[in-house]
Amino acid sequence: MLGRPVGHSLSPVLHNAGYAALGLSDWSYAAIDVGEDELESFVAGLGPEWAGLSLTMPLKEVALSVATEVTPLTRVLGAGNTLVLRGGGLFLDNTDAPGAVAALADAGCTSAAEIAIVGAGGTARAALAAASSLGARATVYARRPAAVVDLLPVAAQLDVPIVAAHWEDLADAARADVIVSTVPKSAAGSLADLKPHPDTVVFDVLYDPWPTPLAAAALAAGCRVVSGLDLLAAQAYLQFALFTGLAAPKAAMRAALDAAVAA
Numbered sequence: 001m002l003g004r005p006v007g008h009s010l011s012p013v014l015h016n017a018g019y020a021a022l023g024l025s026d027w028s029y030a031a032i033d034v035g036e037d038e039l040e041s042f043v044a045g046l047g048p049e050w051a052g053l054s055l056t057m058p059l060k061e062v063a064l065s066v067a068t069e070v071t072p073l074t075r076v077l078g079a080g081n082t083l084v085l086r087g088g089g090l091f092l093d094n095t096d097a098p099g100a101v102a103a104l105a106d107a108g109c110t111s112a113a114e115i116a117i118v119g120a121g122g123t124a125r126a127a128l129a130a131a132s133s134l135g136a137r138a139t140v141y142a143r144r145p146a147a148v149v150d151l152l153p154v155a156a157q158l159d160v161p162i163v164a165a166h167w168e169d170l171a172d173a174a175r176a177d178v179i180v181s182t183v184p185k186s187a188a189g190s191l192a193d194l195k196p197h198p199d200t201v202v203f204d205v206l207y208d209p210w211p212t213p214l215a216a217a218a219l220a221a222g223c224r225v226v227s228g229l230d231l232l233a234a235q236a237y238l239q240f241a242l243f244t245g246l247a248a249p250k251a252a253m254r255a256a257l258d259a260a261v262a263a
């Protein structure tokens, strides 16, 4: 697990629990602090014992220039979070987007007409990929309308109809089939007054502290709620399979994650 900062990451808990559950006693997973301009040299120094790397901020974009092979979805999103060392090459994938789809599916959400995406940064791109899988059009609520412009080519390549909404109209997001909030912790309070319809599936990519103001409003309204912890687990299951070639022992990994959060 590489990133900066990386100390907060729960990925070691998830992956190490998976290795333990499958008896992979010679496998281990650690968090290592690596900055953007250090990724290339870090990767060049890896020995044959390395199977792969999870990447978090700020490495997901620069990873494209380090990889020798990039999946089409990763290229469209311009971000990868999974580097697999394979046959002397570096294969870059993105498990955030299919992880979001899987987390929504676990909540019973496999199709939707409209998805409201709050925020227009990197995670909003993964939300657009989820919109594509759900067959939904996307309405994006961003404080800075200019940020939505960067999403337009991504949406076009994913065949997702997209509309930029005014931040002042955020209350309208309550009417969507799915709301995905991608705003950072510092802005989470701005969603406190949203009153989601009980049929709306509410997905907040944050998890600490939980519930977020949006999740609390959604739980109070009786909505199905998907958390950042659900996403963290779902994207890790996919990474685990890419690294080891084995199906992730989901229950053991999730139990370890929940125990770590509760501790």
Ligand code: SKM
Pocket: 001, 008, 009, 010, 011, 012, 054, 055, 056, 057, 081, 096, 235
């Ligand atoms: O994409 C994921 C990454 O694989 C792991 C992670 C973490 O450990 O906090 C967060 C996301 O960026």
